[in-house]
Amino acid sequence: xxxxxxxxxxxxxxxxxxxxxxxxxxxxxxxxxxxxxxxxxxxxxxxxxxxxxxxxxxxxxxxxxxxxxxxxxxxxxxxxxxxxxxxxxxxxxxxxxxxxxxxxxxxxxxxxxxxxxxxxxxxxxxxxxxxxxxxxxxxxxxxxxxxxxxxxxxxxxxxxxxxxxxxxxxxxxxxxxxxxxxxxxxxxxxxxxxxxxxxxxxxxxxxxxxxxxxxxxxxxxxxxxxxxxxxxxxxxxxxxxxxxxxxxxxxxxxxxxxxxxxxxxxxxxxxxxxxxxxxxxxx
Amino acid sequence: xxxxxxxxxxxxxxxxxxxxxxxxxxxxxxxxxxxxxxxxxxxxxxxxxxxxxxxxxxxxxxxxxxxxxxxxxxxxxxxxxxxxxxxxxxxxxxxxxxxxxxxxxxxxxxxxxxxxxxxxxxxxxxxxxxxxxxxxxxxxxxxxxxxxxxxxxxxxxxxxxxxxxxxxxxxxxxxxxxxxxxxxxxxxxxxxxxxxxxxxxxxxxxxxxxxxxxxxxxxxxxxxxxxxxxxxxxxxxxxxxxxxxxxxxxxxxxxxxxxxxxxxxxxxxxxxxxxxxxxxxxxxxxxxxxxxxxxxxxxxx
Numbered sequence: 001x002x003x004x005x006x007x008x009x010x011x012x013x014x015x016x017x018x019x020x021x022x023x024x025x026x027x028x029x030x031x032x033x034x035x036x037x038x039x040x041x042x043x044x045x046x047x048x049x050x051x052x053x054x055x056x057x058x059x060x061x062x063x064x065x066x067x068x069x070x071x072x073x074x075x076x077x078x079x080x081x082x083x084x085x086x087x088x089x090x091x092x093x094x095x096x097x098x099x100x101x102x103x104x105x106x107x108x109x110x111x112x113x114x115x116x117x118x119x120x121x122x123x124x125x126x127x128x129x130x131x132x133x134x135x136x137x138x139x140x141x142x143x144x145x146x147x148x149x150x151x152x153x154x155x156x157x158x159x160x161x162x163x164x165x166x167x168x169x170x171x172x173x174x175x176x177x178x179x180x181x182x183x184x185x186x187x188x189x190x191x192x193x194x195x196x197x198x199x200x201x202x203x204x205x206x207x208x209x210x211x212x213x214x215x216x217x218x219x220x221x222x223x224x225x226x227x228x229x230x231x232x233x234x235x236x237x238x239x240x241x242x243x244x245x246x247x248x249x250x251x252x253x254x255x256x257x258x259x260x261x262x263x264x265x266x267x268x269x270x271x272x273x274x275x276x277x278x279x280x281x282x283x
Numbered sequence: 284x285x286x287x288x289x290x291x292x293x294x295x296x297x298x299x300x301x302x303x304x305x306x307x308x309x310x311x312x313x314x315x316x317x318x319x320x321x322x323x324x325x326x327x328x329x330x331x332x333x334x335x336x337x338x339x340x341x342x343x344x345x346x347x348x349x350x351x352x353x354x355x356x357x358x359x360x361x362x363x364x365x366x367x368x369x370x371x372x373x374x375x376x377x378x379x380x381x382x383x384x385x386x387x388x389x390x391x392x393x394x395x396x397x398x399x400x401x402x403x404x405x406x407x408x409x410x411x412x413x414x415x416x417x418x419x420x421x422x423x424x425x426x427x428x429x430x431x432x433x434x435x436x437x438x439x440x441x442x443x444x445x446x447x448x449x450x451x452x453x454x455x456x457x458x459x460x461x462x463x464x465x466x467x468x469x470x471x472x473x474x475x476x477x478x479x480x481x482x483x484x485x486x487x488x489x490x491x492x493x494x495x496x497x498x499x500x501x502x503x504x505x506x507x508x509x510x511x512x513x514x515x516x517x518x519x520x521x522x523x524x525x526x527x528x529x530x531x532x533x534x535x536x537x538x539x540x541x542x543x544x545x546x547x548x549x550x551x552x553x554x555x556x557x558x559x560x561x562x563x564x565x566x567x568x569x570x571x572x573x574x575x576x577x578x579x580x581x582x583x584x
Contacts, residue, residue: 038311044304090304119419119582126315128308132422140417141339145346154342157335158421186349 040210040241041093041116041133045125048086048108048115085111087265088125093210098232098242100256100273102249102280108265109245113212116243133210134159136203148174148183148190148198155202169205176231177201178224197224204231211235212243229255249277319579320424322572328424336427340434362443365398366391366450373511383513388454388546393510395447396538399440400476401501406432407480408487408497411581418582425581426574429484433477440469451545461544464551468544471563472537478566481574488581508534533562 085108093099101109114120116127117135141158142151152173156166174183177198179190187195204211213232232242232255246252252259252273259276261269268283269276308314320328329336348357374386383389410428411418418425444465452458487493507529509517514535518526529535536558543551 039307039313042304042308042313044308092304092307114419118422121579126305126308128305128313128315130311130313134422135420140414140420143342143346145349146342150342150345154335154338157332157338158417158423160332160335160423163334 038130039092039094040097040130041243042128043089043091043112043116043125044128046086046089046112046115046122046127047084047124048111048120049082049084049123050111050120051082084123085265086115089262089265089267090125091260091267091270093241093243095241096236097258098236098244098256100252100259101243101245101262102247102252102259102277103262103268107262109262110214112262113214113243113245116210117212129210133212134206134208136200136211136213139199139203142187142199142202144188145186147186148177148179151187151198152183152202155199156205159203159206161206173198173201173205176204176227193221193224200228204228204235207238208235208240210241210243212245214245225251249280253277319575322575325424325426325575325578329426329430332423332427335423336431336434339427339431340438343431343435344438358439358442359446362395362398362446366394366446369394369511382516385454385456385546388451388456389513389542390511391447391450392542392545393508393538395440395443396472396541397505397508397510397534398443399436399472400479400534400537401505402439403433403436403476403480404483404501405497406436407483408493410480410484411488412491412494415582425578426481426484426571429480429574430477432484433473433480436476437473444469448545456546457548459548461548461550464544465541468537468540468559471559474563475533475537475566478563478568478570481570482566485574485577489577504532504534508532508538510538514539531558533558533566536562 087108089108089112101112103109111120113135115122116129117133118127118129119135142155146154152170153166156169156173161169177194177200179194179198182190182194187198190198211232229251232244235242242255244252244256256273259270259273260267261276261280269279319325344358345355348354351357353360369390370387374390407429410432411425414428417428448462448465483493509529514526514529518529521529530539536555540551540555540559543549543555
């Protein structure tokens, strides 16, 4: 089974030879016309600045007297720091694109995804979208003390599904996650892989125009990785756009038709996966 | 090619005249993501989320006691123990009971009714600030969270009310037709709680120190609401406007209304009806409006 999977993956990667790429942009080899379709997400000179609480300086850590002095001097909270996480990013994503976003820790990848999802306001610039991009982040709504069963229902409602849709999708979610009779047990008893599978199964049960995935495929076994990659391909074919943040570069290479390399909040490089990943690995 | 400018180049692609990204977005009908919906649209969105609100409330109640051995039994035990503690303090030790007929029932009614509002205020204040990860991950009308927390308290109240009615019977009060009005007063109080929960949710979201302060505020409110004593009894020497303020206090109004029904067996006076309805309508309108005004700012640092 494992070998077969590997072969499939190879055959999908093979056509993406850097020499065959046009210099202007990267096209999906399976559907060359897809990127000539309409844009779905336009990011125009985006800057994101956010405030962080609780990172006190060395001088005054948790000292009541200092806190009082601060109040008397009418200073703001010193623990509040501004972080300029994304500094002037621009790009256009089209129907059928699967865009990988790579970069070191703290390079602004997750912040960029949140901004595209409309969950963080731009400091400057804008994000234009068609419909509502959704972050694959249903895990925040789930409760580990509850059974998988209850969590599936809760997660589906949290994504805005109707009871009829939940009933329709329920079996499919259980099947796809492959957790079997564990669906009757609390999620706290799951292994990390099982939990990740269930979360991915729930959040991908809804059809999204634009799907943003943050490190969801890092866990799970080989079999599940293949299944989830297949599902991402399906979403792309149903005229969706997928953004994928991952540290696991194999996943990006196998799934995406375009890669954006973020470095300290700016785009260092973007384009064909192999080319960008090669440069990224050298850096 | 693999430079940031390539995005712009791509946008202008195919030899077309240079076009800004904003213009490209407009040509394809793309919109900016962040905007606050109008009030009617917002209420409609909330209605569409009713299943989420109820499921979230139930799920929180189920998970709350899942770690303890007695499990869901605590939903009944907590109000019982609460009443027992107050009865010991104010009924036995401080000897309040002499001047008030059927003091245990008087006290338990007060405690149960007040606790409903008190818990809604405290949990409402946390409903946004303790769900930031959820707010930052999914799109939904944010008022769903304070509403779900209020619904959770309402579900718990179901158990408390069972205990309360049983205890009132045990202390020797009869069942009367007035009991049919119990759901009415609970509905008024729930509407009031929804309003105050929404209000507190916004306050708690932006004033992080509120959670430290709230226990003191609610305790002051508890002592001012005539849970342990009869307001008109204890306030004879106070100036008129203060007496009036104490009786106009929403918590006191809902408590007195419930005591009328369960203990004094009398139809509440018109004054009581006016106060209870006024507070429910006032709180829910102000609460919704105040919460909605900051809708697009929740969860953003």
